[in-house]
Amino acid sequence: MTIHSASRWAADADAAYIAAHRGVQRFPGRDLTLFIQRNFLTPDQCDALIERIEADRRPSTIADANGDGYFRTSETCDLDPLDPFVATIDRQIADYAGIDPIYGEPLQGQRYAVGQEFKAHTDYFEPHGPDFQKYCALSGNRTWTFMVYLNIPEAGGATRFTKVGKMVQPETGKLLAWDNRRPDRTFNPATLHHGMKVRSGVKYVITKWYRERPWTS
Template sequence: MADASIAARIAAQPGIQRVPSPKLTLFVKRGFLDAGACAGLVAMIDAQRRPSTVSDFNGDAAFRTSETCDLAAADPLVAAVDAALAAFTGLDPLHGEPLQGQRYAVGQEFKAHTDYFEPNGVDYDRYCSVAGNRTWTAMVYLNEPEAGGATRFKAVDKTIQPETGKLVCWDNRRADGLLNPATIHHGMKVRAGTKYVITKWYRERPWGW
């Protein structure tokens, strides 16, 4: 399904909010997941977390300081969330990367970045040779930290606050199909408590690993 059709499908979903900007396609929906599902995913992340990594390392060891969890696709809760995201967005689940969880403790962040892989980056072929580049991102906050942890889209000066079950999804490309640098976003530092999210990235072609 073309990106315009995906955007139209998402825009038609109940309770969806579209950020009013011509620079990018960005949606927010509160209450996408219920508290029970969020708590179950948090427990999985806590049990299996590892240090997060980045592609095309820029020399900044503090660029991404969170922890990551690869969520098992065969787990019934993970499978249900995967299916819910595909049904809501209309994105082909065969094009989806495995669902990931992220945990941010006090002081941890992911500095301003885009989710797609830069075609001139040293890791481009390694990450994109099979399934192509990332097209859409879907992220769900699993809890509300006591302070901090917002997601800021710098190019449109939009800051989204964490809220249990809130979905944020965006197209990493422009209407002409080119990669969109206006999707640059910052997972801001947690100042008190802990932040948990899940992230689902979709690709140009079926996920082949």
């Protein structure tokens, strides 16, 4: 897709800037700033990312373990930022968001096989959680999430925003973008979302998170 370019990147995304992209859809509810952009990536780009995820995947993990060993059952791939193709995708997301890449975590891929899911969760780290300092002391909390579906599983695998009753079905190349905060910059529990179980086939996505301060691993 064609992306209108910001005159300069910023430390945070501007919802009005994202809303100006051609063909973007905005969730109409007031409790959640959520955008949907179909055909953000091409099928060829998606296939190339799937190949990389398949080649270097590992069991997914969670922060602040809650005792549920089945809370997140997917696999994760840490995509190589030195890979020129991955760097191109990373830049494409930054241009769409209008956020300076220095605020972004490295791009991740996720793979969900039959029966795998990520139960309802938020992407930001709970300020009073036991691992908050471990994950947020240097770069701060997560501000925006950008997630792209890379394929359509045969059945299941939708993303359900449980607090606002919004369900999004996977489509190849479709991007979801949401602000993890309210307008007053406090973190928003209405971003609670469930990566629902895949019933048949395999689901692949990539996810890009941005932080309050420049990323430091």
